[in-house]
Amino acid sequence: MKHTEQIYLTPMPVRIWHWLNALGIVTLCVTALQIRFPDYVNVFGTYKAAIRLHNTAGVVVSISYALWLIYYMFVTRTLVKLYVPTLDDIKYGLFRQAFFYFFYYFLGRPNPHHSTPDSKFNPMQKAAYLMIMLVLLPLVVLTGFFLMYIAPLREIFVLVGGIKTLVSAHYLIACCFCAFLFVHIYLATLGHTPFAHFKPMWVGWEEEEVEDGTQEPAHGAGPVLPIHSVGHTAETAETASTGGIHVS
Numbered sequence: 001m002k003h004t005e006q007i008y009l010t011p012m013p014v015r016i017w018h019w020l021n022a023l024g025i026v027t028l029c030v031t032a033l034q035i036r037f038p039d040y041v042n043v044f045g046t047y048k049a050a051i052r053l054h055n056t057a058g059v060v061v062s063i064s065y066a067l068w069l070i071y072y073m074f075v076t077r078t079l080v081k082l083y084v085p086t087l088d089d090i091k092y093g094l095f096r097q098a099f100f101y102f103f104y105y106f107l108g109r110p111n112p113h114h115s116t117p118d119s120k121f122n123p124m125q126k127a128a129y130l131m132i133m134l135v136l137l138p139l140v141v142l143t144g145f146f147l148m149y150i151a152p153l154r155e156i157f158v159l160v161g162g163i164k165t166l167v168s169a170h171y172l173i174a175c176c177f178c179a180f181l182f183v184h185i186y187l188a189t190l191g192h193t194p195f196a197h198f199k200p201m202w203v204g205w206e207e208e209e210v211e212d213g214t215q216e217p218a219h220g221a222g223p224v225l226p227i228h229s230v231g232h233t234a235e236t237a238e239t240a241s242t243g244g245i246h247v248s
C-alpha cells in the first residue's frame with residue numbers, strides 16, 4: 001500500500017523568480033530567432049522591435065537572476081547545500097539517476113531520489129541546475145550586456161577576440177539554453193503523475209507517493225511522516241518544525 005505526503009518544497013520567492021525567468025528566457029529565444037534569421041522568422045513585426053524586446057527581456061532576466069542569487073546565498077543560505085553535487089552524487093548518484101531516467105522509469109520502478117526541503121534535487125538536477133545557473137546564465141548575461149554596449153566597450157571586445165567571438169559565444173550559450181529547456185520540461189513530467197513536479201512550482205507543495213512502512217529519514221531531512229489530511233496554506237511553524245513535511 002502507498003500513502004501520500006505533502007512536502008513544502010518551493011518557497012514563494014523562488015516560484016515568482018522561476019516563472020518570470022522562464023517567460024524571459026522563452027521571449028529571449030523567440031526574439032533571438034527573428035534577430036538571427038530575419039528572412040525566415042517574423043513574430044514581432046520589425047527587426048528593431050525584436051531587438052528592443054530582446055534587450056528588455058535580457059534586462060529582466062539579469063535582474064531576476066541577481067535576486068535569485070541573493071536569495072539563495074544570503075537569505076536562505078542554501079545554494080551550496082541544494083545545488084552543489086556531493087562526492088557521492090558524482091561517484092554513484094549521477095549514474096543511478098541516469099539509469100532510472102533511461103531504463104527503470106519505463107519499467108515502472110520508483111525514483112531513487114525522494115525530494116525533501118533539504119535535498120530538493122536529484123544528482124542530475126543538481127549538476128544541470130548548477131551548470132545553468134552558475135555558469136551558463138552568468139555567461140549569457142555578460143556577453144549580452146557587452147553586445148548591448150558595442151561602441152563604448154569596443155576596447156574590451158578586442159581583448160576577448162572581437163565582436164565575432166562574442167556573438168558566437170552568446171549564440172552558442174543560447175543554443176545550450178534551448179536544449180536545456182526541452183530536456184528540463186521533459187524530465188519535469190516524469191513524476192508519479194505528469195504534473196506532480198509542476199505543482200510545487202505553482203503552490204509550493206509537492207505530493208510524494210511513499211510505500212507504507214517506509215518512514216526512515218529521507219536524505220537527512222528528519223523523520224518522514226504519513227499525511228491523512230492536508231491544508232494547502234502557507235508555510236507554518238508546524239511545517240518548519242518537521243523540515244517542511246506537513247503532518248496532521
Ligand code: HEM
Pocket residue numbers: 009010014018021022025026120125129132133137181184185187188197198199201
Ligand atoms: C517554460 C519553461 C519552463 C518550465 C515549464 C519549467 C518547469 C519547471 C518545473 C516543473 C520545475 C520543478 C521540477 C524540477 O525541479 O525539475 C522547475 C524547476 C526549476 N527550473 Fe524550470 N521550467 C522552465 C524554464 C526554466 C528556465 C529557462 C530555467 C533556467 C534558466 C529553469 C530553471 C529551473 C530551476 C533552477 C529549477 C529549480 C528551482 C528551485 O526549486 O530552486 N527553468 N522548472
